[in-house]
Each structure stands twice: as structure tokens, then as C-alpha cells.
Amino acid sequence: MLNYELDIANDDLRTQVIRTEVHTADGNDTSGLTQARAVVGAGRGVGSENGFGEVLELVDHLGGALGVSRVVTGLGWRPHAEQVGQTGSRISPDVYIACGISGAIQHMAGIEGAKTLIAINTDEESTMVQRADYAIIGDLHEVVGAVNEEIRSRRG
Numbered sequence: 619m620l621n622y623e624l625d626i627a628n629d630d631l632r633t634q635v636i637r638t639e640v641h642t643a644d645g646n647d648t649s650g651l652t653q654a655r656a657v658v659g660a661g662r663g664v665g666s667e668n669g670f671g672e673v674l675e676l677v678d679h680l681g682g683a684l685g686v687s688r689v690v691t692g693l694g695w696r697p698h699a700e701q702v703g704q705t706g707s708r709i710s711p712d713v714y715i716a717c718g719i720s721g722a723i724q725h726m727a728g729i730e731g732a733k734t735l736i737a738i739n740t741d742e743e744s745t746m747v748q749r750a751d752y753a754i755i756g757d758l759h760e761v762v763g764a765v766n767e768e769i770r771s772r773r774g
């Protein structure tokens with residue numbers, strides 16, 4: 619490999635990369651999801667399109683992004699741009715917190731790059747729990763709600 623120092627001032631540059639966006643076929647920007655260091659994943663286990671409250675609050679606390687399963691986008695609960703997996707975004711955050719996601723092979727294909735995997739699921743036999751570095755067995759609304767409460771009280 620050769621290292622070559624270019625003697626060019628910023629003002630001499632005709633183009634500059636000021637930000638990177640990744641677009642899905644439907645034109646939505648997924649860069650927030652693909653570049654987030656913390657992603658909170660939500661699956662069918664949230665229960666309904668109104669079931670994302672606790673999960674979105676956790677996303678906010680972590681300064682991260684929401685990622686969802688195909689069931690969630692298929693049901694129209696969230697937009698396709700948020701889908702993670704074989705037919706969604708492939709992500710590699712420092713931490714992926716999968717809430718109510720079973721761990722189908724097509725979903726796991728999108729999170730192979732995650733450094734730490736945390737599962738929150740009622741089913742201890744689910745693939746996601748089996749594959750996780752850490753798992754909490756329980757109702758995601760209760761578990762994530764308790765985590766949010768703890769973060770809020772620690773931050774004052």
C-alpha cells in the first residue's frame with residue numbers, strides 16, 4: 619500500500635461528502651437506522667400499532683434508532699424503512715435490543731453485525747433468546763417500561 623499526501627486546500631475541492639443517506643426502494647432514508655450505535659428492535663410481540671410507546675421511549679433515551687421485523691411492516695404498524703433483515707436493512711450497532719421478535723432466519727440475517735444482542739421475550743425457547751448475549755424473559759411492555767423508569771429516575 620502507498621500513502622500519498624495530497625496538497626489540496628478545502629476550498630480547492632469541487633465536491634465534498636457532507637452526509638451519507640441510504641434509500642430504500644420506496645424512497646425512505648434508512649441512514650439513521652444503519653448508522654445507529656444502539657438499535658431497539660420491535661416485533662409482533664408489541665401487540666398492535668399502538669404498542670410502540672415504551673420501545674420508542676427507550677430509543678429516545680439511548681439516542682438510537684428503531685428497527686422492526688417484517689411482520690410489523692407487513693401489518694402496516696411501521697414503515698418499511700424501519701425493517702431489519704434480509705429484505706430490510708442490515709445493521710451493525712454496538713447493541714441490538716430485540717423486543718418481542720422471535721428470531722426468524724431472515725431477521726437474523728440483518729443483525730449479524732450487532733456486537734451485543736439483548737433479547738426481551740416471553741418465550742425462553744425462541745431463537746432470539748437462544749442466540750442473545752443477554753436475555754430477559756417477560757412481557758416487553760413491563761420490562762422496557764421498568765428500564766425507562768430506571769433511566770428517568772437516574773437522570774433526574
Ligand SMILES: Cc1cc2nc3c(=O)[nH]c(=O)nc-3n(C[C@H](O)[C@H](O)[C@H](O)COP(=O)(O)OP(=O)(O)OC[C@H]3O[C@@H](n4cnc5c(N)ncnc54)[C@H](O)[C@@H]3O)c2cc1C
Nearest residue numbers: 661662663687688703704705718719720724725740741758
Ligand atoms: C422471503 C422472506 C423474506 C423475509 N424478510 C424478512 C426481513 O427482512 N425481516 C424480518 O424481520 N422478517 C423477514 N421475513 C419474515 C420472517 O420469516 C418472520 O416471519 C418474521 O421475522 C417474524 O417477525 P416477528 O419476530 O416480529 O414475529 P413472530 O415470529 O410472530 O414473533 C413474535 C415474538 O414475540 C414474542 N412475544 C409475544 N408477545 C410478547 C410480549 N408481550 N413481550 C415479549 N415478547 C412477546 C413471542 O414469544 C415471539 O417470539 C421474511 C420472510 C420471507 C419468507
